[in-house]
Amino acid sequence: MGSLSRCSHAPHAVRGRRLVVLTAILVTSAAASSSPEAPGSSPPLADAEREAFLLEGKIVGDRSIPEGITLPRRVTLRQDDFEHDALVQTHDEHETRKHLEGGVELDFRDSWRNNVAAYRLDRLLGLGFVPVTVVRSYRQEPAGWSWWVDDVLMAEKDRYERGIDPPAPLGWVLQVFVVRVFDQLIYNFDRSLENLLIDQDWRAWMIDHTRSFKVFGELRDEKELPGRCERHLLAAMRRLDRPTLARTMEGLLSGRQIDGLLERRDKIVRFYDHLIATRGEPAVLYELPLRVRSADDPRDQPSPR
Numbered sequence: 001m002g003s004l005s006r007c008s009h010a011p012h013a014v015r016g017r018r019l020v021v022l023t024a025i026l027v028t029s030a031a032a033s034s035s036p037e038a039p040g041s042s043p044p045l046a047d048a049e050r051e052a053f054l055l056e057g058k059i060v061g062d063r064s065i066p067e068g069i070t071l072p073r074r075v076t077l078r079q080d081d082f083e084h085d086a087l088v089q090t091h092d093e094h095e096t097r098k099h100l101e102g103g104v105e106l107d108f109r110d111s112w113r114n115n116v117a118a119y120r121l122d123r124l125l126g127l128g129f130v131p132v133t134v135v136r137s138y139r140q141e142p143a144g145w146s147w148w149v150d151d152v153l154m155a156e157k158d159r160y161e162r163g164i165d166p167p168a169p170l171g172w173v174l175q176v177f178v179v180r181v182f183d184q185l186i187y188n189f190d191r192s193l194e195n196l197l198i199d200q201d202w203r204a205w206m207i208d209h210t211r212s213f214k215v216f217g218e219l220r221d222e223k224e225l226p227g228r229c230e231r232h233l234l235a236a237m238r239r240l241d242r243p244t245l246a247r248t249m250e251g252l253l254s255g256r257q258i259d260g261l262l263e264r265r266d267k268i269v270r271f272y273d274h275l276i277a278t279r280g281e282p283a284v285l286y287e288l289p290l291r292v293r294s295a296d297d298p299r300d301q302p303s304p305r
């Protein structure tokens, strides 16, 4: 699994395996891998509660994850009578030019900081596709701690390889479209199919963004932008502004990384504006059920009477 995950060091290694291919009819359910939760405890549900739990929970278990290159840890936390796991990432690497098997990668980044940045950007955009992630040191090292996703049915890799059709194929594809827009926005170099999890409700969870947020203003691959975009995601991308990003990403992203992000945002917005102008809004925009709200989402405002 790790070798696949990391084979995208070669820039085009995972190109062939598009996220949208749906083949077989059968839906089988894999064993759920949820974390231990004490019966009777009330689990933290809101982002702020989960953040507090990840920041303050006492470490009661710690194990390795037997795959991958960056070797994150799976740590069990406890607060009162509630236990839950966190993915702890300490890897932090940046090189302007890195020589890899597949050639030279420019502005190579593989950092825990990007896991936190991806979570905060996801919430600025009102998505709720990235598990809550906070900054907390681990064994005296700075690290990103992510909420372990409960009830994982399978990774997209397994779904694809086993040819499993989602119960609502269109709903799944429309979630994958969100992932593809997000990946262009953050210049994700590693959306290997292990890094997209599917929960029991067939909700997509984006994980492992350590290799994102290059400084480049170009899109990594404009062809990866789907022909349709979630309406609120597009509106939230339009609203992204430098002061908010600088404040939100302090200690995580440099000014140049934020500049690159905003330039890519401009390109993505232009891309969809052009599509809307030529095909019409109903053919381009769609809506998904709300998973979280962004801080300044107009949907939060009461409608004028």
Ligand SMILES: Nc1ncnc2c1ncn2[C@@H]1O[C@H](COP(=O)(O)OP(=O)(O)O)[C@@H](O)[C@H]1O
Pocket: 002, 005, 065, 067, 068, 069, 070, 071, 072, 087, 131, 146, 147, 148, 149, 150, 152, 194, 195, 197, 207, 208
């Ligand atoms: N938040 C999470 N919830 C559930 N499983 C996770 C989570 N983060 C990581 N994992 C699992 O751990 C594996 C390795 O973590 P990941 O962050 O992808 O690091 P790497 O690919 O560098 O090993 C993932 O492929 C996934 O199976």
Ligand SMILES: [Mg+2]
Pocket: 005, 068, 194, 195, 208
């Ligand atoms: Mg991974």
